[in-house]
Every structure is written in structure tokens, then in C-alpha cells.
Amino acid sequence: MSNTSTTAGTIASSPSDVVVRLRGVGKTFPGVIANHDIDIDIRRGTIHAIVGENGAGKSTLMKILYGVQKPDSGTIELDGLPVSFATPSDAIANGVGMVFQHFMLADNLTVLENVVLGAEKLHGIGDRARRAIREISDSYGLGVDPDDLVANLGVGARQRIEILKVLYRGARIIILDEPTAVLVPQEVDELFDNLRELKAEGLAVLFISHKLDEVLSVADEVTVIRRGTTVSTVPAGSVTSKQLAELMVGSELPSPSTELSTVTDVEVLEVIDLGLPDPRGGRPLLDGISFRIHRGEILGIAGVEGNGQAELVEAIMGMRPDATGRIELDDGDIAGWSTRRRREAGIGYIPEDRHRQGLLLDAPLWENRVLGHQTREPNIAGPLIDRRGARADTERIVRDYDVRTPGIDTLARALSGGNQQKLIVGREMSGEPSLLIASHPTRGVDVGAQAAIWDHIKRARREGLAVLLISADLDELIGLSDTIAVLLRGRLVGTFDPSAVTPQELGSAMTGATDEEDRS
Numbered sequence: 001m002s003n004t005s006t007t008a009g010t011i012a013s014s015p016s017d018v019v020v021r022l023r024g025v026g027k028t029f030p031g032v033i034a035n036h037d038i039d040i041d042i043r044r045g046t047i048h049a050i051v052g053e054n055g056a057g058k059s060t061l062m063k064i065l066y067g068v069q070k071p072d073s074g075t076i077e078l079d080g081l082p083v084s085f086a087t088p089s090d091a092i093a094n095g096v097g098m099v100f101q102h103f104m105l106a107d108n109l110t111v112l113e114n115v116v117l118g119a120e121k122l123h124g125i126g127d128r129a130r131r132a133i134r135e136i137s138d139s140y141g142l143g144v145d146p147d148d149l150v151a152n153l154g155v156g157a158r159q160r161i162e163i164l165k166v167l168y169r170g171a172r173i174i175i176l177d178e179p180t181a182v183l184v185p186q187e188v189d190e191l192f193d194n195l196r197e198l199k200a201e202g203l204a205v206l207f208i209s210h211k212l213d214e215v216l217s218v219a220d221e222v223t224v225i226r227r228g229t230t231v232s233t234v235p236a237g238s239v240t241s242k243q244l245a246e247l248m249v250g251s252e253l254p255s256p257s258t259e260l261s262t263v264t265d266v267e268v269l270e271v272i273d274l275g276l277p278d279p280r281g282g283r284p285l286l287d288g289i290s291f292r293i294h295r296g297e298i299l300g301i302a303g304v305e306g307n308g309q310a311e312l313v314e315a316i317m318g319m320r321p322d323a324t325g326r327i328e329l330d331d332g333d334i335a336g337w338s339t340r341r342r343r344e345a346g347i348g349y350i351p352e353d354r355h356r357q358g359l360l361l362d363a364p365l366w367e368n369r370v371l372g373h374q375t376r377e378p379n380i381a382g383p384l385i386d387r388r389g390a391r392a393d394t395e396r397i398v399r400d401y402d403v404r405t406p407g408i409d410t411l412a413r414a415l416s417g418g419n420q421q422k423l424i425v426g427r428e429m430s431g432e433p434s435l436l437i438a439s440h441p442t443r444g445v446d447v448g449a450q451a452a453i454w455d456h457i458k459r460a461r462r463e464g465l466a467v468l469l470i471s472a473d474l475d476e477l478i479g480l481s482d483t484i485a486v487l488l489r490g491r492l493v494g495t496f497d498p499s500a501v502t503p504q505e506l507g508s509a510m511t512g513a514t515d516e517e518d519r520s
């Protein structure tokens with residue numbers, strides 16, 4: 001098979017052609033059957049979605065198809081011929097490409113340099129490569145300029161470069177892992193237009209998503225995975241998102257309940273004129289940020305990733321010593337306090353990056369329960385760690401938050417992404433915090449678990465919890481928040497009433513496309 005960028009365009013497109021056929025695919029990890037008896041047909045010229053609960057086995061299956069994991073059983077055929085991939089390079093050489101959720105681009109390089117890195121043999125590193133990139137960008141409507149510096153590009157553009165990278169390497173089957181999780185609605189629409197272009201050119205697009213409405217709007221076929229195996233593949237036009245969710249869990253889901261406001265006038269957090277200089281001398285990372293959150297109130301922060309959300313959270317948590325301004329918790333200025341003291345004062349913290357800040361991946365779940373909470377009950381008895389107390393409370397979290405795991409001695413690394421997240425949320429909600437700083441609390445969790453986490457947060461809010469909610473999921477922001485503020489280039493640029501705003505309006509404010517000052 002050729003590795004040139006034009007391969008895709010020459011494929012004879014017939015919607016009934018099966019390009020990938022998986023039969024009886026299985027994969028077992030110690031103590032866990034991640035996949036068994038997987039049967040899927042992927043047709044060329046179609047968009048095929050994979051849905052399923054956290055831990056159902058979606059990522060494992062994609063990793064098998066991309067050569068990252070080796071299956072224990074079953075067969076994979078490409079165009080009717082059996083294949084076996086020992087590494088991703090094998091998969092790429094056979095026309096299978098993957099776009100991961102965390103982009104792997106070097107900021108300080110141009111688009112061209114990023115694309116040709118590791119693929120210099122195809123079209124060199126100069127004008128021939130530049131022409132090939134332009135050609136691919138034009139034929140799929142990607143709007144990518146090879147000479148742009150990646151550092152200057154937003155999330156949507158970076159994703160298009162990742163897609164271009166796999167096309168450049170000759171991919172005819174493109175796997176995307178939760179591609180919309182980091183995008184605003186306008187970017188989601190653009191991505192879906194791009195995916196439709198790929199399909200029109202005869203490629204097969206395979207993507208994992210937890211957002212069932214999106215799945216139904218763009219996919220041709222949807223495969224549901226439950227407890228490691230394929231339960232059905234249905235045409236997207238033949239099901240509702242509720243029916244899909246029920247296929248995922250194997251039973252009927254309860255309907256969400258509506259909530260009355262629980263906002264009080266007792267202030268929990270007041271941030272006054274918070275600022276953070278850019279260490280490289282550019283525009284401040286945070287500038288003049290002021291807001292209040294009361295008992296029983298959720299303040300949602302909307303924004304395109306990279307507009308100061310991470311810095312805002314880190315400043316409030318005491319991880320940015322150069323932050324200026326005041327941060328008052330229950331009337332006391334905590335601006336000079338350590339992170340640990342802030343946590344002890346009653347702040348729960350769900351970090352954005354669960355691998356870097358939320359978990360010790362090589363420690364068992366119960367030790368992760370203690371992490372960051374080692375000075376508080378039920379984890380201590382006198383000056384010592386109370387193993388029994390910590391273990392019992394980990395069992396409670398596993399039960400209450402439905403963390404799917406063989407046991408609390410399992411290493412955090414072995415949990416699926418969504419189940420890792422449930423463990424962190426459970427830990428940070430324990431000990432009755434007065435303030436919860438929640439960065440993307442349900443990113444990567446399935447619809448059922450998302451509803452359960454929302455219920456936990458709402459219940460705690462009724463009992464007086466104040467929440468600062470940062471999320472890229474606008475439905476989550478609108479559904480949970482009492483007020484939504486938009487963060488753009490380090491400044492709060494407007495506040496919105498969630499009961500009156502649409503995701504499109506929020507998306508426009510987030511990208512600076514409107515100049516509304518205050519709509520609440």
C-alpha cells in the first residue's frame with residue numbers, strides 16, 4: 001500500500017465496502033477482560049462511532065486497531081486481508097492513523113515541521129512537503145497553513161493539524177479519541193464538516209465519544225460496547241440518544257430532575273483583582289479578575305482552552321506564587337497560604353490533568369484516596385496514616401461513585417480514564433468541603449456517570465457547597481451553574497444567565513466574536 005497523500009482520493013468509493021473487519025477480538029489484562037468477542041465491520045466512506053460506558057473497552061479496542069495493544073484472540077482484516085500490527089508504525093504503514101485526545105505537537109515549530117517530523121522520507125522537509133501539505137489541506141477543507149507557528153494556533157486548528165498529519169502519512173482509516181471534548185460548538189461543527197469531507201473522499205472515520213447527540217448528528221453507524229463486547233451496530237438514523245444510552249447500560253435510565261436555586265447570601269470565596277504576569281513578558285495570563293461565590297452557588301467559567309482557566313485555578317489553589325490580588329475564603333485572605341493549608345481550610349480540588357496532578361498512577365486506589373488528604377480524617381489516626389480508615393473510605397467512594405475496578409488494591413494506572421476521574425471526584429467531594437474547585441469534573445466520563453456526578457454536586461450544593469466550575473462542556477455549564485462567566489485572554493469578559501443563554505451564544509463570547517458586556 002502506498003504512503004502518499006493522494007492514496008485516499010483514488011479509492012473507489014462504495015458505501016457497502018467493508019474496509020476493516022474485526023472478528024472475535026479479545027484482550028485480557030490481569031484480572032480484567034477488557035475486550036472479548038468483538039465483531040465490527042467498518043465501511044469505507046462512512047463515519048462510525050463507538051460508544052459505551054466508562055471501562056467498557058473502547059480505548060483498548062482502538063489501541064488494538066492502532067497497534068498499541070496486541071489482541072489475545074480474534075482476527076483483524078483490512079480490505080479482506082488479515083493483518084497483525086506489532087506497533088503503531090505497522091498500523092500507519094497499512095493506512096490506519098489515530099488522533100489522540102492530547103495533541104502531540106511541538107509549540108515552537110511550524111505546522112510543516114510538525115507534520116514532517118518522523119515522516120521526512122515521504123516528501124522531504126522542504127517545498128515538496130509544503131506542497132503536499134497544501135494539497136491535503138485544500139482537498140479536505142482543513143484550512144491549514146504549513147508556515148504557521150503552532151504556538152499561535154488554537155485548539156481547533158491544532159486538531160486539524162493532527163488530522164493532516166495522519167493523512168500525510170497515507171491514512172485511509174482515521175481513529176479519533178473523543179475529538180470534541182476540547183472544542184467549542186462552532187469548532188465541533190467545523191470538525192464535523194472536516195470529517196464529512198474525509199468520508200466523501202472514501203475514507204473511514206472511527207471515533208469514540210460520550211456525547212450521544214453529537215454522535216447521532218455526524219455518524220452513519222454506531223457500535224455500542226458493553227462490558228468488553230459489541231452489543232450492536234445500528235444506523236445512526238434509527239435510534240435516539242436515550243435509546244443509545246440504554247443500550248450502553250443495558251437498562252432504562254432515570255430522567256433528570258429540575259432544580260430550584262439554592263444560592264444564599266453567605267460569601268464563601270471572594271477573588272479581588274487577581275492578576276498573573278506572563279513570565280515571558282507578554283500579555284498578563286490573568287488580569288483584573290474579580291468575582292464572588294456564595295454558599296449553595298455554582299459559578300461556571302466558560303472559555304476556549306488556554307485563555308487562563310488553568311492559571312485561575314492554580315492561583316486560587318496556591319500554585320502560582322507570582323499571582324497578585326486578594327483571595328478571601330470565609331472572610332480570611334488566603335493569598336499567601338500553601339496549597340495544603342488551602343485544602344485543609346475546606347477546598348476540594350478536581351484538577352484539569354488527572355495524570356499529572358490528580359493521581360499517583362503506580363499507587364493503588366486506596367493510597368490515591370489519601371493523596372492530598374493525608375492530614376485529615378478518615379486517613380489519619382493521631383499522627384499516623386490510618387490504613388483501615390482510608391481503605392474503608394475508598395470502598396465507600398468506589399461504591400458511591402460506581403468506580404469500576406477489581407478492588408481498592410488495583411493500581412490507578414489500570415483503571416479506564418472515566419473510572420480514574422470518578423475516583424478523584426469522590427475523593428475531593430469527601431470531608432464536606434465548603435468550596436469545590438472543579439476543572440472539567442466529568443471530562444471523559446460516560447453519560448450515566450456524568451449524571452451521577454452532577455447529582456452528587458447538586459446534593460452538596462443544597463447543603464451549602466460553593467463551586468467554581470471550569471468546563472469545556474457547555475451543556476454541563478448551562479445545566480449546573482447559577483451564573484456563567486466567560487474568560488477570554490485572561491480577563492472575565494461577560495456574565496450570562498444559564499437559563500437564558502444558548503451554547504452558540506456562549507461559544508461566540510468565548511471566541512471574542514461578540515462584544516456583549518453583561519447579559520445577566
Ligand SMILES: Nc1ncnc2c1ncn2[C@@H]1O[C@H](COP(=O)(O)OP(=O)(O)OP(=O)(O)O)[C@@H](O)[C@H]1O
Binds near residue numbers: 034445
Ligand atoms: N493497561 C491496563 N492494565 C490493566 N487493565 C487495563 C489496562 N488498560 C485498560 N484496562 C482495563 O480494561 C477495561 C477497559 O478499559 P478501556 O480503557 O478500554 O475502557 P474505555 O471504554 O475506553 O473507558 P473510558 O470511557 O473510561 O475511557 C477497564 O476495566 C480497564 O480498567
